[in-house]
Amino acid sequence: MAMKSFVEVDADSHFPLENLPFGVFKPSGEELPRPGVAIGNFVLDLSVITSAGHFNGQNLNNSDCFLQPSLNKFLAMGRPAWKEARSTVQKLLSADEPTLRDNASLREKAILPMNEVQMLLPTVIGDYTDFFSSLHHAKNCGTIFRGPENPIVPQWFHLPIAYHGRASSIVVSGTDIIRPRGQGHPAPNSPPYFGPSKKLDFELEMAAVVGPGNKLGESVDVNDAADHIFGLVLMNDWSARDIQAWEYVPLGPFLGKSFGTTISPWIVTLDALEPFACDAPKQEPHPLPYLSEKTSKNYDISLEVRIKPDGHKDSSVVTKSNFNHLYWTLTQQLAHHTINGCNLRPGDLLGTGTISGPEPESYGCLLELSWNGQKPVSLNGTTRKFLEDGDEVTITGFCKGNGFKVGFGACSGKVVPQL
């Protein structure tokens, strides 16, 4: 049964009282970004709640963490502060709590219609890492690029493979993506060509937002790693497959990825996701001790990608996947990332890698769905091998509770041509 807020929340809403995701927004006509929490079709302004003195628990009392233009300071405070903020907000918004409900002037200042605010990136992202944690994605890409004999390199099963991504070009949902230019090389014996990418793709991913982080030279134990993850967002790791294929040996993806990465604005906390935890896949071979965890957890998050071509009225679903397809868990990713002493900082982003399931309808990118352009994907009267200008790609995701959803909203972006 769903919890009840005095704010009206549809049964279908991604943002009931059970969720309470954190983000950063600007009210219309105001300049200063501030943290907020989503409730139904509204945003609770945490700077107003702070100024009214309602964060009065032991961690948040007198803190200015919600008077900041990003969530970084709050994230640095760690899980006790996060839990306190969540329970304070849950209480303030509940149907039988009068504090906000019966104070019309405070309520009006603190609760704003979501369609009247502008969502921003929730954190200042110092570093962004992208993992490669779906077995199905790794297998499909390996088969496409290197053939069916040994699609997955042996080390894939011993460590969560990852690369450093570009932090500067991470944008919030709703930002247009300009088609990148670069070099491609379709035929082995011809010279490379230069121009707008001919193989622009999306990648269905989620990303963990790092909490306190660790000092340079220290490592986070895999069994403590969950306390370093504030929550999750949806992520589209836009990829130019022609640029990527030509540049990536031997140092990995670079310009094929760095032109833009879109994330959803609302960070859904691990606390809100906990009821939807499920067992992660069995790992064989058994990982080394620093990656062996007492409980190995995934989350049952239904994911979907839609494409809406320019001028079309409707979008078409191109894939349905689930977060629980990941082989390496978030906590293993984070522990591995720090095992060499690399320091994580509050607000850092750890992408999961493309989340492909086992069936062709659950593949997480057009490279796999169209098998590198060999099998066009049908889209409500038209087809796609790769993305065309004007295509709007929207990722959504949610967990299904009993009478409510804990959802992520949307992560969307429209492809536009270079001027």
Next chain:
Amino acid sequence: MAMKSFVEVDADSHFPLENLPFGVFKPSGEELPRPGVAIGNFVLDLSVITSAGHFNGQNLNNSDCFLQPSLNKFLAMGRPAWKEARSTVQKLLSADEPTLRDNASLREKAILPMNEVQMLLPTVIGDYTDFFSSLHHAKNCGTIFRGPENPIVPQWFHLPIAYHGRASSIVVSGTDIIRPRGQGHPAPNSPPYFGPSKKLDFELEMAAVVGPGNKLGESVDVNDAADHIFGLVLMNDWSARDIQAWEYVPLGPFLGKSFGTTISPWIVTLDALEPFACDAPKQEPHPLPYLSEKTSKNYDISLEVRIKPDGHKDSSVVTKSNFNHLYWTLTQQLAHHTINGCNLRPGDLLGTGTISGPEPESYGCLLELSWNGQKPVSLNGTTRKFLEDGDEVTITGFCKGNGFKVGFGACSGKVVPQL
């Protein structure tokens, strides 16, 4: 003939009036970092000069760019401001300019002995990219890792290959480097082991510090790219070869690099380096138009790496190289980096990649110098295949003028074991 300052500068100093590199420091006993310029064995405090009203040209008048804890704001202002700052400082420090020379109280506040200040990272580094621009290094690494048949992939000659590095673990010269732990895999049919790296290495590099940068979706023309580079620092891209070799396929280096990267504290400006410009190597095949520049410039910078084992009195030179061995120029690197629309921000770092020359004595890392451990390098009574705990590695570099040097000081770090 050398220019003359009223501050005493040895003929051998890296920091004469011709150089004037920019950095950020804390005076002893003070908390607030501030920008400075090196002159001989002294540091000129730019916050003091600002407060005294001596930056009064059209770009810097009333600017608070030197009242910041980093150089980012100054870097964002672009070349006209950089040139104005340089000429103002050059005038203020010259032997026949009385302003500072004859004002004892201002002079005492503004000019501090370098050994009494603490140098810090000069910029907040949003993103750090590492290129792979030495042909000799690419050839040697390819031969060691993949055999002598096709050591260099064909795309290497068509584009400056690069990967995203880790920004959080960049440290300033003098910071200890903790030996990273990780997975290695010495034999094809055995399982991986875990432990402290057995193949810890340095990489002799330099890095460009980005100036104004560009907006997401826009590209910097290769012929304008020099205006986006403020200057250069020395860089040691510490590398764990065993970790790197096991993890890098197919997404490139990750934990083998991200445990630490050391840079020298003083940014030597392109204006100071201009007298030492020289022709870059001829490129065959001719690069695509977006990489073809009107003048293709390198700099004649002598580079040297020394290792001082723990307890030894003296260090030994292990290699001598030169910046002019780079195949891809700094401006080509920067233009390539933005051709897909990727945005660079002020303070970003673009590493050149390991700078190896053609002769074995000029190789830029132990992997090459010891040929992956097969030929121990002799070190004044001992030998090294890779770095041992207690080894202090120091990179230096300078340009030789007529009666003076334009130098970079030192980039050093000592390897210490994990506790």
